[in-house]
Amino acid sequence: MTQRTTGGVTRRTIIKAAAATAAAQVAGPFVISARGDTPVRIGLDNPLTGTYAALGKNELIGCQLAIEQINAKGGILSRQVELLSEDSTSGDAGTAVQKARKLIDRDNVNFLVGNVNSALALAMADVAAEKKVLMVVPGGHTDAVTGTSCHYNVFRVCNTTQMEANAVAPTLIKNAGKKWYYITPDYAFGHTLQAGLEKACAANGGSKIGADLTPLGTTDYSSYLIKAQAANPDVIIFLPQGDDMINAMKQAVQFGLDKRFHLAGAQQELEALEGLPPEARVGTWVFEWYWNQPNNPHVATFVSAIQKKTGKVPTARTWFGYAATWTCALAANNAKSLDTLKMAKTLSGMKLPPEVSLMPDQAYYREGQNQLLGDLFVGQAQAKGSTAEDLFKVSTIVKGPDAAGTLAETGCKMQWPA
Amino acid sequence: MTQLILFNVFNGLIIGAFYALMALGLSLILNLSGVINFAHGGFLALGAYIAYSLSPHIGFWGALVVAPVATAVVGLVVERVLIRRVYGRDPLYSLLLTFGLAYIFEDVLRYIWGAQSVPFPIPPALASPLSPEYFFLTGYRLFMVALVAAAVVALFVILNRTKLGIRIRAGTQDLETVNVLGVNVRILRNLNFGLGTYLAGLAGVLAAGMLGLQPTIGTSLIMPSFVAIIVGGLGSLPGTLLGGLLIGVASGLTTMFFPSATEAVMYVMMGLVLLVRPRGLLGEEGRVQ
Numbered sequence: 108m109t110q111r112t113t114g115g116v117t118r119r120t121i122i123k124a125a126a127a128t129a130a131a132q133v134a135g136p137f138v139i140s141a142r143g144d145t146p147v148r149i150g151l152d153n154p155l156t157g158t159y160a161a162l163g164k165n166e167l168i169g170c171q172l173a174i175e176q177i178n179a180k181g182g183i184l185s186r187q188v189e190l191l192s193e194d195s196t197s198g199d200a201g202t203a204v205q206k207a208r209k210l211i212d213r214d215n216v217n218f219l220v221g222n223v224n225s226a227l228a229l230a231m232a233d234v235a236a237e238k239k240v241l242m243v244v245p246g247g248h249t250d251a252v253t254g255t256s257c258h259y260n261v262f263r264v265c266n267t268t269q270m271e272a273n274a275v276a277p278t279l280i281k282n283a284g285k286k287w288y289y290i291t292p293d294y295a296f297g298h299t300l301q302a303g304l305e306k307a308c309a310a311n312g313g314s315k316i317g318a319d320l321t322p323l324g325t326t327d328y329s330s331y332l333i334k335a336q337a338a339n340p341d342v343i344i345f346l347p348q349g350d351d352m353i354n355a356m357k358q359a360v361q362f363g364l365d366k367r368f369h370l371a372g373a374q375q376e377l378e379a380l381e382g383l384p385p386e387a388r389v390g391t392w393v394f395e396w397y398w399n400q401p402n403n404p405h406v407a408t409f410v411s412a413i414q415k416k417t418g419k420v421p422t423a424r425t426w427f428g429y430a431a432t433w434t435c436a437l438a439a440n441n442a443k444s445l446d447t448l449k450m451a452k453t454l455s456g457m458k459l460p461p462e463v464s465l466m467p468d469q470a471y472y473r474e475g476q477n478q479l480l481g482d483l484f485v486g487q488a489q490a491k492g493s494t495a496e497d498l499f500k501v502s503t504i505v506k507g508p509d510a511a512g513t514l515a516e517t518g519c520k521m522q523w524p525a
Numbered sequence: 526m527t528q529l530i531l532f533n534v535f536n537g538l539i540i541g542a543f544y545a546l547m548a549l550g551l552s553l554i555l556n557l558s559g560v561i562n563f564a565h566g567g568f569l570a571l572g573a574y575i576a577y578s579l580s581p582h583i584g585f586w587g588a589l590v591v592a593p594v595a596t597a598v599v600g601l602v603v604e605r606v607l608i609r610r611v612y613g614r615d616p617l618y619s620l621l622l623t624f625g626l627a628y629i630f631e632d633v634l635r636y637i638w639g640a641q642s643v644p645f646p647i648p649p650a651l652a653s654p655l656s657p658e659y660f661f662l663t664g665y666r667l668f669m670v671a672l673v674a675a676a677v678v679a680l681f682v683i684l685n686r687t688k689l690g691i692r693i694r695a696g697t698q699d700l701e702t703v704n705v706l707g708v709n710v711r712i713l714r715n716l717n718f719g720l721g722t723y724l725a726g727l728a729g730v731l732a733a734g735m736l737g738l739q740p741t742i743g744t745s746l747i748m749p750s751f752v753a754i755i756v757g758g759l760g761s762l763p764g765t766l767l768g769g770l771l772i773g774v775a776s777g778l779t780t781m782f783f784p785s786a787t788e789a790v791m792y793v794m795m796g797l798v799l800l801v802r803p804r805g806l807l808g809e810e811g812r813v814q
Contacts, residue, residue, distance in 0.1 A: 156631075156632070156635075157741065158741060160635065160640035160740075161639070161640035161641035161642070161739070164640050164641075293785045319780070319784040319785075320784055320785035321784065321785070321787070322785065322787065322788040322789075324745050325787070325788070326732075326736050326745050326746060327540050327735075327776075329536050329539075329540065329661055329777075330533055330536055330537070330776070330777045330780035330781075330787070331780055331784065332661070333529065333532050333533060333536060333661055333780075334529070334780060334781065334784075336660070337529050349642075350642060350736075350737045350739050350741070350742075353642050353736070353737030354735075354736045354737050357735065357736065357737065358735060361652055361653070361654075361663050361665065361735070362654055362660045362661055362663065363653055363654045363657065363660055364660070367657075378641050378642070379642070381641065381642070381643075381644070382641060382642025382643060382644055382737050382738070382739070383642075383644055383737075384644040384645070384646050384647075385644075386652070
């Protein structure tokens with residue numbers, strides 16, 4: 108058998124070399140900054156491919172900015188900080204857990220950060236608890252993370268689904284009416300969010316007149332919309348997220364349903380509104396963080412730093428990543444130690460400084476639950492505001508403690524090691 | 526109640542027509558070349574993104590004409606460079622190749638256009654319902670059904686009246702004999718693949734008007750197309766059309782009674798067809814044992 112050769116190198120050699128190069132790129136984590144002898148390592152295990160890739164990417168950008176700032180201010184315990192980023196995939200808990208174990212066992216990270224997907228965040232939290240590594244969840248919302256499945260060493264930046272529901276319900280009842288119809292994604296996040304809204308709706312005198320569970324990744328919502336309009340509600344509540352939300356809203360507005368009913372929901376994100384055509388940017392929603400906060404110089408600095416990096420304004424996801432990374436640095440520097448237990452004790456009850464909190468009220472980690480309580484931004488989506496990126500008009504700012512309910516309601520029974 | 530059921534049947538037909546358009550392209554390639562093209566969703570997404578980039582310059586209608594052609598050109602190149610090498614081998618090779626291609630497409634699209642959804646505007650004239658009562662009949666959806674119908678008619682004319690089409694059909698029956706009779710099978714397969722990816726590109730432009738446009742748009746639409754082919758019957762294009770319409774109606778009706786099973790019902794149908802009539806509703810005997 109003859110082999111074709113190119114200048115003495117066989118074709119097979121070239122292919123092998125190419126394959127090895129490709130494999131090396133896959134295998135090695137993406138090292139962002141490495142100076143000094145023994146840097147402190149933060150391991151980010153978050154989606155970079157699949158449905159949640161856009162959200163994961165924005166959280167990564169927030170982490171990167173925080174790392175730059177932390178290093179510029181002297182790092183963690185006077186050591187430089189580096190970020191190791193792994194792709195957890197968007198929905199494969201097995202991969203997320205394997206990457207978390209790799210970050211902890213092989214790369215010896217001091218902190219674990221992730222995940223956009225609630226189910227993956229829960230799975231990673233079990234690993235963090237087993238390995239006794241401090242973990243911060245930037246953007247996985249299901250209640251259990253800081254509720255029934257809480258751990259002393261797992262903290263969360265984004266809100267619980269119950270908090271989002273409590274924040275939006277009073278405004279929605281007042282502006283739109285009492286009869287609600289739910290279109291809910293059929294997984295943990297959707298179920299808890301709908302349950303939370305039903306509770307908050309009933310508490311404000313409203314009622315549920317129908318609900319449909321839609322499979323995750325549904326592209327066609329027309330049959331659900333046909334059913335929802337036939338029930339003649341005051342409000343159609345859209346709970347799918349990301350691409351599913353875009354599909355649902357785009358179709359509802361093409362059907363003219365925004366003129367017959369109030370379209371609303373709980374969690375809404377700038378990423379989704381940007382993906383919608385202008386006429387479909389309608390409805391009442393909750394933003395967990397919004398970039399357009401007039402008269403807040405810290406926010407303005409943050410916005411322009413991100414704009415310099417990406418050319419776009421930060422989204423709530425960018426802030427989640429930013430706040431989560433700063434949380435790691437603050438925990439270690441305030442505890443003057445990298446010991447997980449000491450850092451967790453320091454974080455419990457800690458207020459974020461204004462330049463990290465970036466909202467009207469200073470956010471803090473509630474003791475006994477490890478949940479960050481900040482402000483929630485309730486308002487309306489809009490086709491275009493002061494700038495092309497101003498797609499949300501904030502009408503009410505709800506304080507986190509008012510939306511959070513009591514500690515007993517969260518179901519968290521925190522167990523500290525002896 | 527009756528009205529609601531009728532609404533859902535009509536609505537299901539509209540969705541089914543869309544599934545059928547995707548499935549026809551897949552079916553063409555499968556029938557002649559024996560390649561299960563898992564990258565079909567990638568071609569669909571590519572067509573949609575090309576239309577998105579072109580539409581500010583040449584408008585929606587211009588993009589509707591140009592983007593599918595551009596997708597077909599990419600299809601011709603991919604067939605020439607990659608797919609051609611796995612013809613006649615174990616089907617596993619073509620499966621692995623196109624499966625990998627699907628991921629490559631998704632990541633390349635993400636690299637060029639970003640991971641976040643982008644808005645693809647449709648002409649305002651098509652963007653509203655025709656009457657408040659039949660609100661689900663928007664101009665865009667009716668236009669889509671008309672276009673699918675036109676594409677199906679054109680496809681059948683091509684297959685039955687042109688030399689290329691007759692050769693494609695003959696090749697589907699017996700490729701070796703067609704080859705012996707002096708037809709250049711390489712070019713035939715190449716053009717056939719181009720035609721299939723043209724249909725994928727067309728489906729992509731149409732999908733972008735109704736759905737959010739992001740790199741994974743093809744992935745979520747590809748499975749119903751496979752189901753349509755299996756339900757309708759391998760080797761039969763009318764079968765594929767029927768399969769697409771049937772699963773559209775079935776999932777529409779399921780929403781009425783058991784909404785969380787709208788996706789599952791397609792696979793239940795597929796399972797039933799495979800049990801009772803493995804060759805599919807209109808499939809040829811002997812293609813699947």
